[in-house]
Amino acid sequence: MxxxxxxxxxxxxxxxxxxxxxxxxxxxxxxxxxxxxxxxxxxxxxxxxxxxxxxxxxxATLVPHPNKIICLGLNYASHIREMGRDLPAYPTLFAKYDGALIGAGDPVTLPVVSDRVDWEAELGFVVGRTARHVPREKALDHVAGYTVINDVTVRDYQRRTREFLSGKTFEATTPVGPVLVTPDELGPGEPDLEIRCEVDGTVMQRARTSDLLFGVAEILSYVSEIITLLPGDLIATGTPGGVGDGRDPKVFLRPGQVLRTSIEGIGELRNTCVPEAVPPAA
Structure with missing residues (x-):
């Protein structure tokens, strides 16, 4: 479904x-x-x-007002290498607010305060049943389905402190959708799907979701040790290598560019980058 x-x-x-x-x-x-x-x-x-x-x-964005939006950083070895980090022993978690979320075809807002806005194609999943202290072997029973996310990131704000939040939750930057695909459509177990990101038709990221260091079941189980997950909670599983900030020279999004994010068997986001419209000072 x-x-x-x-x-x-x-x-x-x-x-x-x-x-x-x-x-x-x-x-x-x-x-x-x-x-x-x-x-x-x-x-x-x-x-x-x-x-x-x-x-x-x-x-519209898939779940407009989730109780929680939980994201993973550093969850593909290729991305960890390009960012110069060590392999993590535990999932690296951060959060977003729902004001960051947009629909599958909505424009991505490039904030006026930065010119270092980057792409991050990600497999997302949505919680379908309340989950607290769920063992890994039962975790997939709590997944409502899977979707496509681009965790568009403002890199200079992300690095202002050791915490990721300020670079990850800028207004109207995170497309989610277009659909939620229930697990039965993708086969048993965790999905092994091609994930891909293009900017103006140039492929920037291509990987398989089976390359995640911490898989869906492990993520859901781990988070459920910390806090009760509720139906509708949105979890982004992390991005593979190929982000603009990991390139030499670095490449960032510009107004008018089209950001296309797709996952095999789920669907595609297609978002045009637009500059933030700042109201005149009062």
Whole structure:
């Protein structure tokens, strides 16, 4: 099953992809669907009603207001090497706020305060069941599905302190979507999919999600030791090598460039970079 949050008649609705159309579900967004009870998948699959042509759908960010957005840094060996870091013994966690999230086709805002904005293609997953102290062997049972994320990063702000947050949660910089693909569509176990990022048609990143140092089950289990994960929580698993900051010379995003992020079997984000519009001083 493929689920989305789409904009419709001035609001948003959760939706299920059915062939060439989206079936609108009786929930304001995917987060509301996931929070509606553990039988959410059966109800979403059975629902029928108003439809919207998939080709005309305007995708909002997948879960507009997750209780938690948890991200991993340094989770592919190729990225760790290019950033000059040692292999971590434990997952490197940081967070975002929901103001950073945008839809699959929305513009990425390049902040006026920096010219060092970088791309980071990532496999994302969404929690489907409450999880606390979940053993690794049962962790995948708590995954609602998988999606595509680009953890667009403002590198100079990221490095102002030892903490990542300030470079990771700039307004309207993180596309998520276009759909949530439930695990049954991707086969048993953790997905082994090609992940790819292009800037203006040039491939910058290409890897496989099976190359993660800490896999999905290990991540969910580890985080659940720290805090209770709730339905709709969004987790970004980290990026492979090929970021602009790891190149010589370094390369960063510029206004007008098109950032394309895709994961085999899930879908594609396509976002044009636009300069931040700063209101005049009062």
């Amino acid at each position: 493929r689920l989305a949050t789409i904009r419709h008649q001035g609001t948003t609705r959760a939706a299920r992809l059915d062939g060439e159309t989206y079936v609108l579900l009786p929930h304001a967004d995917l987060g509301a669907l996931l929070a509606s009870g553990e039988d959410w998948a059966a109800r979403a699959a059975a629902e029928d009603g108003e439809r919207v042509a998939a080709a005309e759908a305007d995708h």
